[in-house]
Amino acid sequence: MTTYASAVPLDRESTGLQAVLLDMDGTLVDTEDLWWEAELSLLAELGHRLDHADREAVVGGPMSRVVDHLLAVSGLALTAERLGTMINDRFAERIAHGVPLRPGAAELLAELAAEGIPAALVSASHRRIIDLVLETLGSHHFAFTVAGDEVERTKPHPDPYLLAAARLGAEPGRCVVIEDAPTGVRSGEAAGCRVLAVPSVAAIEPAPGRTVRASLEGVSVALLRGLVP
Known part of the structure; x- marks a missing residue:
């Protein structure tokens, strides 16, 4: 596991919540269907039909896993890099005029800012996609953002969240x-980290250290503070 140096040390003597680290697609913005439509339509044009099982396999990224799966099931004579670029291009076209926010997302981001809780956006999407989405979401809500193509190992590895915590100086x-x-x-x-899951496509069950909610509606700073011992 990679160790990252703290950038802005917080008060280590204090207790409780130090920072909130938020995913983007399907969590703050309602883009999982748009990703799937981009993949579905592109593969159809290339002569392969995807089904629900494929959607279960690709939801949540990262792009490397999406591309590996799509190449495996389709047998397309494309490089992983080329197919990944084509998917990102198709998705970028679909969000050119903005993206819809998930219910409760705007309210939560506003409350985090009002309460002075540091927030970072941590996504498996590539930088070009994050920057497009931020035009709707608002970059001012986040201390910084971490993109999937900016870390050596993206999700499901811990590296993106370890990097985000370290840059905030948080445990x-x-x-x-x-x-x-x-x-x-x-x-x-x-x-x-403690995890609050708000499932979009694939089911997620509660587990130790993990809380599951139907959506971000009603998720408050008080609730988040209650998740951290």
Whole structure:
């Protein structure tokens, strides 16, 4: 496991919640269907039909896993890099005019800012996609963002969340990760963070250190503080 140096040390004598680390697709913005439509339509044009089992396999990324799966089931004579670029291009076209926020997302981000709780956006999506989504979501809500193509190992490895916690100077065990997909949940838990799951496509069951809610509606800073011992 990679160790990251703290960038902005917080008060280590204080207790409770230090930071909130948020996933993007399917968690803050309602884009999982848009990703699937991009993949479905592109593969159809290339002569292969995807089904529900394929959607279960690719939800939550990262792009490397999505591409590996699609190449395996389709037998397309494309490089992984080329197919990944084609999927990102198709998705970028679909969000050119903005993306819908998930219910409760705007309210939660506003409350985090009002309460002075540091927040970071941690996504398996590539930087170009994050920057497009931030035009709707608002970059001012986050201390920084971490993209899937900016870390050596992205989700489900713990590296993205360890990096985010370190850059905030926070202890992983005093951070809450908010995720919608099993891949991201595994990443947050492997980093040692508390996890709040708001499933979008694939089911997620409660577990020790993991809380499951139907959506972000009603998720408050008080609730998040209650997740951290």
